[in-house]
Amino acid sequence: MARKTGSHSDITGPRVREAALRLFAEHGFAAVSMRQIAKEVGVQAGALYLYTPDKQTLLFDLLADHMRAVLAGLAEVDMSGGPVAQLEAFSRFHIRFHLARPDAVFISYMELRNLSEENFAKLGEMRREYEDALEGILVAGQHSGEFDVDDTKLTTLALISMLNGVLTWYKPDGRLTLERVEAIYSDMVGKAVRLTPV
Template sequence: MARTTGSHSDITGPRVQSAALTLFARHGYAAVSMRQIARLVGVQAGALYNYTTDKQSLLFDLLKGHMDDLLTAHAALPQSATPQLQLEAFTRFHIRFHLERPEAVFISYMELRNLTPDNFSAIEDLRRQYERELETILENGRNTGAFDIADIKITALAIIAMLTGVNTWYRSGGRLSLDEIENIYWHMVRKSVT
């Protein structure tokens, strides 16, 4: 199939993903058609198949890309010496990373149910990998006596849910700065494990 005159795969491919992300976040995966995505990109519907196999592949690629970016960014953080400092770094990182990607966060939670079983399993594996990074911090803190935690898995899930929740209500220019929000959340996370 010939490419549309003036289109470039390195430009159009990311535009397809960006359009799908926007439409999935705004209307939900099930309500969005490939024609709508093509219209937003400015190409014929058939041209989308030069960049993706189908709508399911688009959703999977978006969710996987988000998780890959999250894991890569977290791995690049400087390593802190103590579990307390590691937990603080995790708290601040999680808030900032997710605030910069509201649409990706939204579909990562709301559209999991629309993945095929194999795709769901692949994304769940990546999510568990990220959860395990927090669980390791919590376990090290419990082992050194720095943290008092009854159940590491439940504590990790609760912390992640609390931190991700900032994304639903925080607005730049609000009553508190992002630094102040981070400090408040770090205080709540610290109190929950000590």
Template sequence: METGQRLRRAAVSLFARHGYAAVSMRQIAAETGVQVGALYNHTTDKQSLLFDLLSDHMDDLMAALDQVVLPADPVLALEAFTRFHLRYHAERPDAVFIAYMELRNLTPENFMQVESQRRAYEARLEEILRRGKAGGVMHVADVKLACLAIIALLTGVTTWFRPAGRLSQAEVEDIYWDMTRRLVDA
């Protein structure tokens, strides 16, 4: 595997475990399998490394969502979104973790960029809820709050889910879809 890719994987893994500020370029180099100096052939500095990881993660997430065919029916669309979100996040726990834990370690400019990417993703969910509310098939007191609540609910799964745990990915998905559906009374 090329060094650039190994570097990124090492950084994601270490940032997720110990946090951006607590991880040194020396540790990343060791995990990558090169000496420190060599890292700078693949990233301009540590901040750019973090930004690229987060920004690319959001791009990938958005691109993956675009591959999902969201049904016209709002309730079916919400189910598709829920299952997509859970599955995508379960497959990339480290990337997801740093994507919302390390936002504050971005420079203000980089933060604004990633934030706008995150808002674009949440807008997809908001749109589904808005249609569900308008069509009278969901009870949503406040679309924005319901959107934030559902995102928090679903993303929280990544903090404890382990494939070898008590419940399988499919079981967790079913139970969370059930809770999400009830939350909007669909």
């Protein structure tokens, strides 16, 4: 099990990704240099190219990993109830999951334009899979007569925008607990699609 001095492939790789994620979120992809990332990790710039073929692929891998985690997390959410319960479960999951990974969410919405057309398309597919899950709930609720949604696709995007907005202000040590934020947002989401009382 002896290991050569200076050989840290198994730990340097993750550390490169963590540093890149943090720095990209803080300063933006274009504003962060490979030298800054290397300095954060504690290696020289040249060593980074052992873990990524280039800077843009490093970004793409971070975004793709995040989307995979989002979809995997959603798959574990209990969706056994009806549309109303499902919509609340989705809203609460979205808030909770995204607040736990603010950096990844931030760059997922900010740095898409720094991807190649091909990589952009790949991420678009994954994002659409997530949106389709929400739209499916809205459609089900519409058919069951529990929801009044004018345009399910548009409403899906509007609700996700609203839920994402939590990232722009939430601070873990703020005046509101995570549970309360989840409750308020899922309540607003529920109301926004509910049948109007006549």
